[in-house]
Amino acid sequence: MSSSSSSGLTFKLHPLVIVNISDHYTRVKSQQAHLNNGVASPSSSHPPRVFGCVIGVQRGRTVEIFNSFELLYDPVTDSIDRSFLLKKQELYKKVFPNFYILGWYSTGTDAQESDMQIHKALMDINESPVYVVLNPSINHAQKDLPVTIYESELHVIDGIPQLIFVRSSYTIETVEAERISVDHVAHLKPSDGGSAATQLAAHLTGTYSAIKMLNSRVRILHQYLLSMQRGDIPCDNSLLRQVSSLLRRLPAIESVKFQDDFLMEYNDTLLMTYLAMFTNCSSTMNELVDKFNTTYDKHTRRGGRTAFI
Amino acid sequence: MDSVDALIAQIQGLSSSPEDINALHTHLNQSEELLLSNVNRLANSLEQLDPSKHSLGYLYLLEASTSGPISREQSGEIVRCIARFIMTCEAEQIRLAPEKFLSVCKRLKDQVMLLQVPIQGIAPLRGAVHKLQSSPEHLTPLHPDFLLLCIMAKCYKAGRSVLSDDIIEVDQPKDFFLYCYYGGMIHVGLKNFRKALEYLHNVVTAPMTSLNAIAIEAYKKYILVSLIYSGQVPAFPKYTSSVAQRNLKCYSQPYIDLVSSYATGKISELETCFEANMEKYKSDNNVGLVKQVLSSLSKRNIQRLTQTYLTLSLQDIANLVQLGNSKQAEMHVLEMIQDGEIFATINQKDGMVSFHEDPEQYKSCEMIERIDSSIQRVMALTKTLHAIDERISCDPAYLAKMGRERPRFDLDDFDSVPQKFL
Numbered sequence: 001m002s003s004s005s006s007s008g009l010t011f012k013l014h015p016l017v018i019v020n021i022s023d024h025y026t027r028v029k030s031q032q033a034h035l036n037n038g039v040a041s042p043s044s045s046h047p048p049r050v051f052g053c054v055i056g057v058q059r060g061r062t063v064e065i066f067n068s069f070e071l072l073y074d075p076v077t078d079s080i081d082r083s084f085l086l087k088k089q090e091l092y093k094k095v096f097p098n099f100y101i102l103g104w105y106s107t108g109t110d111a112q113e114s115d116m117q118i119h120k121a122l123m124d125i126n127e128s129p130v131y132v133v134l135n136p137s138i139n140h141a142q143k144d145l146p147v148t149i150y151e152s153e154l155h156v157i158d159g160i161p162q163l164i165f166v167r168s169s170y171t172i173e174t175v176e177a178e179r180i181s182v183d184h185v186a187h188l189k190p191s192d193g194g195s196a197a198t199q200l201a202a203h204l205t206g207t208y209s210a211i212k213m214l215n216s217r218v219r220i221l222h223q224y225l226l227s228m229q230r231g232d233i234p235c236d237n238s239l240l241r242q243v244s245s246l247l248r249r250l251p252a253i254e255s256v257k258f259q260d261d262f263l264m265e266y267n268d269t270l271l272m273t274y275l276a277m278f279t280n281c282s283s284t285m286n287e288l289v290d291k292f293n294t295t296y297d298k299h300t301r302r303g304g305r306t307a308f309i
Numbered sequence: 310m311d312s313v314d315a316l317i318a319q320i321q322g323l324s325s326s327p328e329d330i331n332a333l334h335t336h337l338n339q340s341e342e343l344l345l346s347n348v349n350r351l352a353n354s355l356e357q358l359d360p361s362k363h364s365l366g367y368l369y370l371l372e373a374s375t376s377g378p379i380s381r382e383q384s385g386e387i388v389r390c391i392a393r394f395i396m397t398c399e400a401e402q403i404r405l406a407p408e409k410f411l412s413v414c415k416r417l418k419d420q421v422m423l424l425q426v427p428i429q430g431i432a433p434l435r436g437a438v439h440k441l442q443s444s445p446e447h448l449t450p451l452h453p454d455f456l457l458l459c460i461m462a463k464c465y466k467a468g469r470s471v472l473s474d475d476i477i478e479v480d481q482p483k484d485f486f487l488y489c490y491y492g493g494m495i496h497v498g499l500k501n502f503r504k505a506l507e508y509l510h511n512v513v514t515a516p517m518t519s520l521n522a523i524a525i526e527a528y529k530k531y532i533l534v535s536l537i538y539s540g541q542v543p544a545f546p547k548y549t550s551s552v553a554q555r556n557l558k559c560y561s562q563p564y565i566d567l568v569s570s571y572a573t574g575k576i577s578e579l580e581t582c583f584e585a586n587m588e589k590y591k592s593d594n595n596v597g598l599v600k601q602v603l604s605s606l607s608k609r610n611i612q613r614l615t616q617t618y619l620t621l622s623l624q625d626i627a628n629l630v631q632l633g634n635s636k637q638a639e640m641h642v643l644e645m646i647q648d649g650e651i652f653a654t655i656n657q658k659d660g661m662v663s664f665h666e667d668p669e670q671y672k673s674c675e676m677i678e679r680i681d682s683s684i685q686r687v688m689a690l691t692k693t694l695h696a697i698d699e700r701i702s703c704d705p706a707y708l709a710k711m712g713r714e715r716p717r718f719d720l721d722d723f724d725s726v727p728q729k730f731l
Contacts, residue, residue, distance in 0.1 A: 270680040270684070
């Protein structure tokens with residue numbers, strides 16, 4: 001079933017798609033867990049499957065998967081919501097006029113027999129759809145990405161021509177904006193509150209702890225020297241020499257130029273803060289004025305009408 | 310036993326603990342008639358009281374004794390007496406009877422105005438303002454009186470001590486109008502046009518249900534100060550009451566004319582306008598300000614030149630700005646450099662002026678402090694605004710209006726449709 005593809009197509013997968021699928025899966029899973037909190041249903045025992053479409057561009061022999069969107073799956077009929085898919089397709093067409101539906105995605109360990117039904121259903125939109133599978137179970141031994149791309153090929157098995165899934169190789173492709181945002185998402189920790197400034201915060205935290213460390217080390221040296229001065233510790237000339245040479249390296253940034261640049265930078269930051277505070281204040285003021293006008297100004301847009309109503 | 314003496318004895322006895330003072334307060338309110346019928350004797354009785362200890366009783370007696378007509382000879386003595394009382398009295402006690410205190414202070418103001426020595430009233434009234442207000446953000450009815458005396462006495466700097474506080478609590482709208490109007494005038498006197506503009510702006514945009522004379526006068530001054538400060542008059546902001554938006558301009562036509570001739574940038578045109586409306590400006594006592602507007606136009610024109618030229622000869626400046634000769638141009642440029650309005654150097658040898666960029670590099674510790682304090686102030690202001698916003702959000706009037714707004718939307722949309730097709 002999973003022999004290598006012979007179509008000769010080159011697949012380029014964008015990380016956004018992986019993030020999307022993973023996000024979709026995690027969301028559905030946590031929602032399900034939440035729903036089943038009260039009622040212990042058997043479905044909670046096995047992880048949910050999510051379904052969606054992958055979209056992108058095909059240029060010659062290169063297929064580039066840029067993005068994806070989610071689909072509704074009806075577990076009773078084992079099929080996807082067709083009208084929803086068409087509507088979504090139309091919407092995406094407006095935003096990304098160059099993108100076509102290239103195939104679909106789901107989660108699981110491997111392609112399943114039943115997936116062929118869905119795959120066939122998509123064939124009227126794209127005659128040779130791709131199938132992206134993300135394996136959500138975390139395997140620490142595995143170094144590869146848990147993502148597989150399948151193509152369908154027509155094979156004659158036992159005298160009957162049938163479609164089977166074949167595995168295709170792919171490469172991860174990324175553009176600059178995507179790289180930054182994915183990098184950002186990758187470093188996002190729930191404990192940070194997930195604000196947009198996390199990367200900056202991480203950088204600043206790093207700097208802060210470095211300075212804190214330096215400060216504490218210098219303080220230790222200071223204490224050591226003090227106690228040596230008091231005579232609590234015997235005087236050790238070689239250590240003193242080392243301390244002296246170390247300290248000489250410290251004030252490396254004391255110059256007029258540094259002072260000027262530092263102050264300018266500092267003031268710039270302060271001004272930004274000031275601007276932010278100002279904007280905040282103006283917005284509050286604006287709200288207040290609006291409310292005040294509604295309350296006390298009789299002659300707003302609808303002067304005199306009140307009497308008739 | 311005389312009843313006034315009895316009252317004095319009571320005041321002396323009941324002025325120590327807060328409970329006693331409360332009892333005294335009710336008692337004094339009851340014996341008001343008695344005091345009024347014995348006005349003539351009260352002056353002597355006052356001497357038996359200590360204004361710093363028996364402040365409340367002293368206040369009642371003082372108020373009663375000054376309520377009658379005052380002759381010119383007496384008024385000097387009365388001014389001294391009230392001033393002494395205000396400076397020494399206990400703030401806690403007089404706040405129990407603010408209306409009495411106000412009337413005493415107003416009388417002081419009237420007397421010093423009558424005697425034409427407004428400067429004598431400044432210090433007592435400043436003391437009175439501080440004693441009466443519950444917090445520096447509280448506007449008392451004494452604020453305008455105090456500022457008026459400052460203006461009359463031309464002691465503008467004295468007024469600044471009170472003006473420097475931000476006002477948030479206001480008892481009477483009229484106080485606020487007057488306070489801001491006088492405040493604007495004081496800052497005009499100090500040539501602090503930015504502040505003056507702020508105060509006059511407050512008067513013009515303050516909520517009002519009907520037009521008042523203070524707002525009209527303030528608007529005239531607002532136009533003039535705005536021309537001096539920024540060379541233009543901004544449109545009314547949306548929080549201006551609709552009454553002001555509709556009517557103010559009709560009452561200040563000569564000033565609107567001034568604005569339009571100022572906008573042309575031609576001094577001759579501005580002068581024509583000035584001549585034509587001279588009488589109006591004179592009757593409004595605004596000639597001084599209008600003259601400053603005239604001189605500000607040359608400065609503004611010079612300022613505009615700095616945006617175009619890097620160097621320019623004095624003669625060219627004189628020609629471009631329509632000044633008489635290069636000497637005058639030099640004077641103007643020199644003045645502006647001194648006031649920090651432009652950054653330039655004059656080369657005496659060939660009469661060339663080179664304009665520079667603003668040398669401020671924003672890299673001093675003072676600048677940090679300045680920005681920091683501004684941030685602190687904005688934060689405090691935001692906090693106050695939030696509190697007010699919360700209060701107005703819970704205000705029954707606001708909620709009622711909001712409730713009524715919704716159905717009205719539909720009705721209006723509904724009946725505006727046929728009108729379009731009519």
